[in-house]
Amino acid sequence: MPEFAQQASELLDNLHPYAIAGIFAVFVLVLIGLGCLLKKPPSRLTAFSSETGSVLVSRKALQELIRQACLRDDFVEAARPVVKISGSKIHTRVDLRLTSPTNLKKTSERLQTRISELLQKSLNFDQIGHIEIMVTSFGKSDVDEIPIIEIPIAEQASSTLKAKDTTPPSEKEKITRLAKQPPLQIVYPHTLSR
């Protein structure tokens, strides 16, 4: 045993100070990691407890429940719910990819109501916290369907100049000019944030 201690001390003496510092840093990181693991928030929420036993719902189940509820909506292409359990309350945030930017507000409100109703069925009412809906992007398919039209800048400029030169056009002339013009190009950002 003394030989082993001697060997260990010799090894430590031979080690570079940076190596010792590295080992110490790794040790500290391991301790922090263990601390985080032990302080991990509860991943289950008690729906109810009675004499016959308790019913717990896992975070994963809640997330899946919310995701399915969102995907049932025609305007939702993808949903990524994040459920946070703080104490006995759950707070939900759902990142959505909608098929089209139309009806954004209505879709978001409809989903909020649907999620709230679903959670009420599964949990107690006082356990439901905030339901945050975040539209992060719009679907590719719908962007492709939007007619791509370009306004020829030169033509547009010349028509503006023409308009300046002459007296204001009549309604008939306006309609004729608009009919001749190619439709506007509407380009939606495919991904607002990912």
Place this chain on the structure above:
Amino acid sequence: MDSQESTIETGDDQEGSLGQIKVNHTVVSTIVKMAAINVAGVLAVGGNFVENFIAQISSKESDKGVRVSEDEAGNYQIEIRVLMEYGVELAKTAEILQMIVAKQVTNMTGKPVANVDVIIEGVKMADEIGNEDEETAE
């Protein structure tokens, strides 16, 4: 996992002349699993990945997702992890599951059940489970 191996004396005639009747916890967990599967809204019985892996390597498929133990009075304490179908009322279905499991275990073993804890591990569409089963079969 040792608790799964232990047995519990059962039946009214425990000290009868014919001898004792003992029921292994694995048998109880099988009863629990079979009762749970028949409840409308319950798609599957199973725990998390680690638990399922342990159950796989210990070749005790029936124990997957079910934990059986006894309280001081010798009554069963059951914990069951389930996957439920999307669209059902989770709390209501879980309550029905508690009652059916308790009733079935009591009927079949003759021992009372102290409590049945239900853990809803996931929610899935019935089709998804069907597809997964087909894939595993292939």
